[in-house]
Amino acid sequence: MTDMWKIAFRNLLSKKTRTLLALTGLMIAVVGVVGLISISDGIKNMVNESLGSLQGVQVVQKDSLSPMMSKVDMKLVSEIESFPEVDFVAPRVFGVASSIDGKPFLSGGGFSMGAGEIIGIDPAIEGSSGKTGFTAAKITQGRFLKSSDAYSVVIGKTIADDYKKMVGSIVEINDIRFKVVGIWTTGSSSTDNTILMPIDIARKLLGFPSDKAAMLTVYTKDPAAAESISKKIELRIDSVDAKTGTEYAQDVTSVLGSLDVFFWAISLIAVLVGGVGILNTMLMSVMERFRDFGILKAIGWSNGNIMTLVISESIILGTVGGMAGLAAGYALVEIAKPVLGFPMQVTPTLAVTAVLLAASLGLIGGLYPARKASRLNPIEAIRYG
Amino acid sequence: MAKKIIEVKDVHKYFKLGETYVHALRGVSLTINEGDFVFIIGPSGSGKSTLLHLLGALDVPTKGEISFQGNRLSEMEEDILSVIRRKKIGFIFQAFNLMQSLTALENVTIPLVPSSVDERVANARAVKLMKMLGLGDRIYHTPNQLSGGQQQRVAIARALINDPIIVLADEPTGEVDSVTGNEIFSYLRMMNKKFNKTFVIVTHDTEYIKKGDLIFKIHDGKIVN
Numbered sequence: 001m002t003d004m005w006k007i008a009f010r011n012l013l014s015k016k017t018r019t020l021l022a023l024t025g026l027m028i029a030v031v032g033v034v035g036l037i038s039i040s041d042g043i044k045n046m047v048n049e050s051l052g053s054l055q056g057v058q059v060v061q062k063d064s065l066s067p068m069m070s071k072v073d074m075k076l077v078s079e080i081e082s083f084p085e086v087d088f089v090a091p092r093v094f095g096v097a098s099s100i101d102g103k104p105f106l107s108g109g110g111f112s113m114g115a116g117e118i119i120g121i122d123p124a125i126e127g128s129s130g131k132t133g134f135t136a137a138k139i140t141q142g143r144f145l146k147s148s149d150a151y152s153v154v155i156g157k158t159i160a161d162d163y164k165k166m167v168g169s170i171v172e173i174n175d176i177r178f179k180v181v182g183i184w185t186t187g188s189s190s191t192d193n194t195i196l197m198p199i200d201i202a203r204k205l206l207g208f209p210s211d212k213a214a215m216l217t218v219y220t221k222d223p224a225a226a227e228s229i230s231k232k233i234e235l236r237i238d239s240v241d242a243k244t245g246t247e248y249a250q251d252v253t254s255v256l257g258s259l260d261v262f263f264w265a266i267s268l269i270a271v272l273v274g275g276v277g278i279l280n281t282m283l284m285s286v287m288e289r290f291r292d293f294g295i296l297k298a299i300g301w302s303n304g305n306i307m308t309l310v311i312s313e314s315i316i317l318g319t320v321g322g323m324a325g326l327a328a329g330y331a332l333v334e335i336a337k338p339v340l341g342f343p344m345q346v347t348p349t350l351a352v353t354a355v356l357l358a359a360s361l362g363l364i365g366g367l368y369p370a371r372k373a374s375r376l377n378p379i380e381a382i383r384y385g
Numbered sequence: 386m387a388k389k390i391i392e393v394k395d396v397h398k399y400f401k402l403g404e405t406y407v408h409a410l411r412g413v414s415l416t417i418n419e420g421d422f423v424f425i426i427g428p429s430g431s432g433k434s435t436l437l438h439l440l441g442a443l444d445v446p447t448k449g450e451i452s453f454q455g456n457r458l459s460e461m462e463e464d465i466l467s468v469i470r471r472k473k474i475g476f477i478f479q480a481f482n483l484m485q486s487l488t489a490l491e492n493v494t495i496p497l498v499p500s501s502v503d504e505r506v507a508n509a510r511a512v513k514l515m516k517m518l519g520l521g522d523r524i525y526h527t528p529n530q531l532s533g534g535q536q537q538r539v540a541i542a543r544a545l546i547n548d549p550i551i552v553l554a555d556e557p558t559g560e561v562d563s564v565t566g567n568e569i570f571s572y573l574r575m576m577n578k579k580f581n582k583t584f585v586i587v588t589h590d591t592e593y594i595k596k597g598d599l600i601f602k603i604h605d606g607k608i609v610n
Contacts, residue, residue, distance in 0.1 A: 011486050296495070300469075300474075301496075302499060382482065
């Protein structure tokens with residue numbers, strides 16, 4: 001016996017162009033979904049990995065929108081260090097280099113990839129001679145900052161590549177000359193555009209008040225105490241917000257949640273267009289085959305058998321289109337990732353969702369045409385086909 | 386005495402054609418027994434195809450009664466009627482009406498798909514039938530690779546695959562030349578003789594009629610002989 005699926009496949013293959021067109025339409029929709037959601041998943045993943053792994057408690061000015069806009073009084077350092085659980089406090093300042101080697105941050109109206117984020121740290125605390133280092137980073141050339149450094153910088157690999165710098169090179173940041181003492185990498189090209197320099201120099205360069213820091217990172221003696229100390233700081237000091245890396249990650253993830261809704265909404269439109277495409281294809285294909293369905297009914301196929309055949313065809317369309325779209329979307333994401341320097345990730349959940357979505361689209365898009373085919377009057381269908 | 390397969394009693398059929406009603410059948414009564422080789426003849430528009438559709442449970446009469454093996458068709462649901470069509474009736478159409486995307490073999494076995502007959506059993510039965518009909522070397526051809534006569538023989542095999550009690554043919558030679566037409570009739574008669582299958586054939590080609598055949602001449606919706 002030739003089974004229903006086999007007949008459905010044959011029917012689809014017999015109209016190759018139309019089947020391919022329908023598949024392409026659906027594929028594009030699925031590629032859109034995979035692309036958009038992979039961006040959102042990638043960002044979430046990056047946030048969780050990078051923020052979640054942050055050590056210590058980050059203390060910033062209360063209600064500041066970003067650490068870059070925050071100013072915290074340096075007097076708080078000693079106040080926080082007086083808490084028994086606290087080991088030490090590391091102040092940092094942040095800013096963006098307005099020019100590197102005379103090239104402005106925004107050059108020719110576009111974004112210059114090499115433009116760097118400046119992080120000012122206290123080498124006595126965070127430098128190679130200090131109590132901690134930047135754990136996420138790895139020095140690939142030269143060394144980390146030390147207490148005796150002044151106009152010295154450690155630059156990210158992206159900047160080193162873009163501006164062709166090596167250890168010993170001179171780099172002009174906001175028209176001030178610095179000596180490159182080290183090059184570091186975080187392993188991700190998008191976060192390798194940072195410039196580390198001593199905090200005093202960073203304050204001068206960025207016009208930051210000398211008695212302030214953008215953020216205080218509080219290290220506890222017992223890492224497990226981070227969460228309780230962050231609550232304690234917020235309770236005792238009114239002017240600041242204190243958060244652990246995990247709390248930051250949760251905050252950012254919840255903001256990204258609304259981004260997710262937006263991405264899914266756009267995806268839904270793409271998917272609807274794909275669904276209308278299937279409906280249209282199946283309707284046309286059913287109308288062309290009125291005579292065939294009439295014959296099938298005459299030789300004993302029931303209405304249900306005919307519905308099953310048409311729906312099988314449209315589920316095959318949906319599933320194949322979904323799988324092709326997933327493959328194309330995955331390939332595109334893999335190609336785009338290094339080029340855009342953007343975190344994108346096709347998670348197994350996304351892959352399964354995309355294919356299931358396309359298959360159900362096939363099912364739904366096939367229902368009406370299937371009903372139409374099954375309700376045909378066989379005599380009229382055979383006579384007028 | 387031969388077994389009664391179909392009994393038609395005073396059947397009328399009206400069609401609505403736009404605003405007017407067409408009285409296609411006006412009180413037809415007839416009986417078809419097992420093993421009969423029946424011709425329904427008459428000019429076009431006389432109602433012979435309408436009668437065939439009623440015999441094949443594809444349509445229901447407006448008035449009157451048709452019994453199939455003693456069961457009244459008018460009392461059956463569409464699902465039951467489709468089972469009767471699948472298991473007891475074979476259809477042959479004028480325009481062959483094969484599915485173009487399927488091979489000859491698949492076209493022959495397609496009535497078995499809803500019955501979930503095992504593929505090997507179905508294929509073996511189909512190949513045997515096709516060989517009997519001289520299609521042994523055309524099993525995997527698609528309809529567009531077959532001549533009109535060969536396509537009609539595939540359609541005959543399809544009509545017989547379910548081992549029906551009765552085969553209904555609507556102008557089976559309407560689209561082939563007379564040589565092929567004779568060939569098709571010789572196959573139909575062979576099946577009638579060999580397996581005692583009942584055939585009801587609608588045609589206006591009286592040249593195929595032989596002595597001993599049962600003939601219903603129809604004119605203006607009535608049987609006139």
